[in-house]
Amino acid sequence: MKHEDYDDRKDLHLWFGLSYASFLVMPRVAMMQMPKEWQENMAELLNQYDETINTSAFGVKGCRVQALTGAGKLMKMPDELLNYRHPSPETKASLLKEKGE
Template identity: 75%
Template sequence: MQTEDYEIDRKDLELWWGLSYASFLVMPRVAMQLMPEEWQEKMAELLNQYDEAINTDAFGVKGCRVQAIGENGKLMTMPDEWKNYRHPSRETKAAIKKPDGE
């Protein structure tokens, strides 16, 4: 997360939402599975801790849905590249991963 004037240290979870009114953080599975094995293991451990501590069924919620929003702010069909986590193409992987140093 960067601003024009400085780079923010992301150790504070609140910074991931910035000034938005977002209530959820969504991370595409296909992108997470492109991360190094060590990262995936750490993330799995954190998700297990979260699952042990948080009752996500509270208030009658049994699940959530994610919808894609285009550059114009309107709903759009989720691109197949984001949905195909089992067999992403080389082109999809290249498009998702940022070059080193960013």
């Protein structure tokens, strides 16, 4: 039973869904479509994370991301997600959801 003051928008666990996922990945090109204030808030949160967490613990230097199809098969990462510097207007439009969606 959830408490009456529970706010699911503040529950980090929900971002991992009903899975055993260990990582959350967000494409840079998509994050750059967010408003400037959101980007600044996200940068501040990432700085707080970096100041608190030893990301090199356990000898890990970095991670790799691979794209999967809807069927769970490996696929080449779409160029639209890799081109964060100069996304086309079509890419930008595709990334943004319609209000109420």
